Amino acid sequence: MTTPTSSPAKSLSGTPVVPGVAAGPVLHVRGEVSPEAIARFGDGGFHDELAALEAYEEAAAAVADTFSTKASAAEGAAAQVLTASAGLARDKGLRSAVSKNLQAGQGPVEAVQGAVEQFVTIFTNMGGLMAERVTDLRDIERRVIAHLVGEPPPGVPTPDEPSILVAEDLAPSDTSGLDPSLVTALVTERGGATSHTAIIARQLGIPCVVGAAGVMAIPAGTFVVVDGGTGVVEQGADPDEARARVEESHRLREELASWSGPAATSDGMPVKLLANVADGPSAESAGAEPVQGVGLFRTELCFLNRKDEPSVEEQADIYAGVLSPYSDGRYVVVRTLDAGSDKPIAFATQEGEENPALGVRGLRLSFGNPGLMDRQLDGIAAAAERTGTETWVMAPMVATVSEAADFAEKVRSRGLKAGVMVEIPSAALLAHRMLEVVDFLSIGTNDLTQYAMAADRMATDLAHLTDPWQPAVLQLIAITAHAGTEAGKPVGVCGEAAADPLLATALIGMGISSLSMAARAVRPVGAQLGRVTFETCEAAAEAALGAPDPMAARAAVRDLLGT
Structure with missing residues (x-):
């Protein structure tokens, strides 16, 4: 096992998605096909564009089959997004765009890249969850090209020890098959609270932070502590102290998992x-x-x-x-x-x-x-x-x-x-x-x-605006809840x-x-509500509504609850 080395503590922050504390070495995701393999492949040596198109179709079918196989072994949200990715890999419109590029004289790799870029532009302009599927498209592009040039598909390497997975962004195919005993937390540089990474992290029940600018600059193997409740990724923490925090987090999560309802304060x-x-x-x-x-x-x-x-x-x-x-x-x-x-x-x-x-x-x-x-x-x-x-x-x-x-x-x-x-x-x-x-x-x-x-919830650069803890959003929720009470x-x-679980206390306090x-989130939320009185929930609502920004709102409620 890697022995963590201590250095002066420093940290960066992102959007907290799944609470919990994890510690371990950073493991980067390999996202691209090697340029050397693409150069060796060249134009593939196909005698005409029909042969090149057949090679694309074989690669796309293999990628789609991989997604479908993973989907059959997954459940809930993970199965849904993988099935959608399989359908996207088989998409006739994408095939048509590749065929058109091949007919224009492009090589197979260039044809795939151009076709994907065309759909990336369309999906980005559509906004919403279609913009989120840009990550899926890029994943399909890398996997199809890897198949064409004879390289293993890019993605998450298998850790040798429990590690913190760090990536610019993660596709559903990356996150759905993760082993929570080896990947103990997810941190991405891009993405928001409703991204595929966030959704699947909730399903896996592992700590997750998204939108953590600068996280990819942390060298592989660096010992970090990830707090999915605060969104903080800390370097240079004392290993013994980090271990104690992780153990306490595990204890609390096991306590939450044992909650059996019914829900009440x-x-x-x-x-x-x-x-x-x-x-x-x-x-x-x-x-x-x-x-x-x-x-x-x-x-x-x-x-x-x-x-x-x-x-x-x-x-x-x-x-x-x-x-x-x-x-x-x-x-x-x-x-x-x-x-x-x-x-x-x-x-x-x-x-x-x-x-x-x-x-x-x-x-x-x-x-x-x-x-x-x-x-x-x-x-x-x-x-x-x-x-x-x-x-x-x-x-x-x-x-x-x-x-x-x-x-x-x-x-x-x-x-x-x-x-x-x-x-x-x-x-x-x-x-x-x-x-x-x-x-x-x-x-x-x-x-x-x-x-x-007025911010697309999948726009990485606007993740700070698409946070449900935003004061304006909380005010709209409070107005609606008050109307229901009346x-x-x-x-x-x-x-x-x-x-x-933290925001749930404030929501109940609003009415x-x-x-x-x-379903995976029910027990943690129920257990959290069972620890506080309704009066405390009302105080949490007041604290959140009075905060100037999302991070301050989280901190105010956390301080109030003593978590």
Whole structure:
């Protein structure tokens, strides 16, 4: 085992994603194919562009198969993003762009690089989660080129000892297969709190810090301490002191993992903890956790690969698979199609929008195609009747009270409880009027943050703005929660902010009635809430709302809680 050497302590900071302390040597990710291998390959010696295209197709298929194999061994979010990467590697549009470049006389490597660059520009301009997929595209580019030139695929090396994985950015294929016993923390120079790295780190349950500028300058093998709760990466720490901090962190994490619910503050104030799910298998898995139901069923994720709209009967079968595990008295909140922008669906979304993140997405799809919404609601109602599960339905991207009222009328006519998501600042500012026409609200903090701060949540350079601890975002959440308290109606949070145990205390103090998150995050959040009184939660809310910036807000709440 490497013996850490002490040097004067110095640190850098990023955005904390998954709490916990880890220490060990830095292990860099190899991200590029060697220039020497590319030079040796040259133009590949193919006799025509058809032969070169066949070589590309073989390489792309091999890369896609690797993603699919990893996806079959993964679960939840990891499986979803790997499956999406497999589809991207097989994309006909990408193949067409490569073919066009080959016909123009480019060699295979240059043709692949040019095609990927074309799609990188398109995805970047689209913004949102499509911009996040630029990392996936770059990963596919490196892997296809490595296959073409005969090199092993780039990615994460296997550590010889427990190490801290440090990278400029990480693709899903890098993070999904990590062994938490050997990779004890993730630190990236780029990325935000909703990046693939962050999502998969939460699923693996290992400390994670993203957006840590300058971290790649730390030499490989350097002993560092990573605090996923504060976002600090420290060099030169005393090894014995670091070891004690890690052991205490492990003890606390084991204590959190043993929490079994039901969720309540230490003085008995009940809190609903719910799961975010994408399909039947993830719903069944989450149902085994100490949750009181599902707070966000993302229906659009069931249809990303569908060219044609499924029938009402097909939809009912799919939805019943999600509702069935909760027919024991728990409830499920179904979100209608959040298609468009970063989640294009062939049978629903429009093409050629100049700014799709602010375009026809979510509820807005039904304005020109009301049958799409009607058929989905019929499918949901049929599944609810078949399973007997209490079913709530909410619409995404609601901007006005009249939109909320029209949607609520459709939902209630089918005997279901109606709500809307608060993602657009106008919905938060009018929350009290929204609650006059709907039964509940659910705050999607990911989109609310990017719209409130006018900052793409996947823009690395703007990660400090797309932090849910931003004062303006917290104020919008507090306004919405207060409206719910006054109306006596539920207001939940279903964005990534709900999975942060520290922020959860402040959210409950603001009056939020439920928190919905990845199933893996439920126990840490529940255990944290069980340690504090509701009065302490209210004090945490006041401290967070009064802070001038996200880091100060975190520090204020942490000091208050003594963590």
